[in-house]
């Protein structure tokens with residue numbers, strides 16, 4: 001007998017390829033804003049510094065030291081400062097363009113589409129994501145993922161962010177799901193996995209980088225197609 005009825009997915013880096021989509025956007029913006037014309041800044045430097053700074057800011061966000069507005073506000077000024085591109089006049093426009101353009105990119109994590117298609121025939125599927133309503137909706141729409149999901153619960157909608165139990169409880173209520181018949185699938189051990197465990201929901205840790213950890217997880221996979229072994233052969 002099938003163990004679960006409801007599958008709750010994280011979005012960024014579990015299904016939607018945040019990294020690849022950010023790289024594509026940054027390279028376009030590097031050209032558009034002619035960042036390489038004055039000085040010796042290369043697109044590679046710009047992309048690499050974006051990820052360093054972004055990772056740092058998101059870690060602070062996950063520890064609740066800063067909010068999302070602060071990430072948006074500080075990211076590009078900090079990147080420019082670190083690259084020695086002082087007081088670039090286009091920083092505000094670049095910031096806006098990044099936020100506007102990157103969610104429209106549609107690259108997905110390998111096998112996301114096929115596995116969602118197969119799973120959608122057997123389960124009710126939902127998203128739980130720390131993000132803004134409008135941005136996450138744009139990603140789902142442009143990437144073609146929208147059709148697979150019934151409830152899309154963002155931290156903005158739930159007024160709580162993973163790993164806070166509030167967002168999981170909100171999502172289960174919206175989906176009319178019980179924790180015992182639900183599983184959370186995500187790439188972040190703290191926000192997705194510990195968060196789900198905190199409300200009694202089983203978890204699938206998507207670990208493409210094969211990081212080592214000593215947390216207890218219900219299932220662990222390195223590729224999304226492995227979900228079929230857990231969720232389709234039962």
Ligand SMILES: [Mg+2]
Nearest residue numbers: 010012013014
């Ligand atoms: Mg994620």
